[in-house]
Amino acid sequence: MATPYEVEHNIKPSGTPKPNIRPDMSSLFALLSEIQSTNPHSLPTPADILASERLVADQLNQHLINASSPTQTAFLESLLQEISHTMESPPEKIQGVPQSYLDELERVPKKQLKEEDRCPICQERFLGDDYPLVVVLPCHGSHRFDLECVGPWLLVHGTCPMDRKEVMKRKVVEVVEDSEEEDDGGLYA
Structure with missing residues (x-):
């Protein structure tokens, strides 16, 4: 079976196909497209939100089953605990x-990417994929993830899985006006 990248770019798969370690999240994306509306008066029901959380939890549980280290297990359990809350x-x-x-x-x-770099969620080496789609989150330059792993989390939570900072927040630059200058009424000399 071809990877999404190969399908999108019309690349014929070469050799033995690699097993897909990531669960299919098409049901989550379909649910989110239904409940995310541009109408400000149309809010999703708690059942819709609960369903989306369950789908992300299913993805994380799948990774937890295949966890390769105690660090990954602890990380995934912390994400699942936040979802549970x-x-x-x-x-x-x-x-x-x-x-x-x-x-x-x-x-x-x-x-x-370095040979030892891994996704914190699935623990797969980025370079293990022929066409890695690795993203860096704006909260920290070292918070790199496979887009397929972090995408569902961000669509539902909007926070970095590593430090829980909101990824959409922009740094506010405070402008300080110098009060010592005289007001010249907008005229220039």
Whole structure:
């Protein structure tokens, strides 16, 4: 079976196909497209939000089953604990980022990836894929993920899985006006 990259770019798969370690998230994307509306008066129901959280939890549980280290296990369990907390008292709206945000995330060129670099979620080496699609989150330059792994989390939560900072927040630059200058009424000398 061809990878999404190969299908999108009309590349014929070469050799033995690699097993897909990532669960299919098409049902999550379909659900999110239904409940994310541009109508400000149309809010998703708690059941819709709960369903989206369950789908992301299913993805993380799949990775937890295949966890390769205690560090990965602890990381995935912390993400699942946050999802569990959200499922107990779902918010009134999805807190995640829009798909356009995922499309605009900074991509990491293959040349900048090291052989030992791994996705924190699936623990697969980035260079283990012929066409890695690695993104870096704006909160920290070292927070790199496979887009297929971090995308569902960001669509539902909108925070970095590593440090839980909101990824859509921009740094506010405070402008300080110098009060010592005289007001010349907008005229220049």
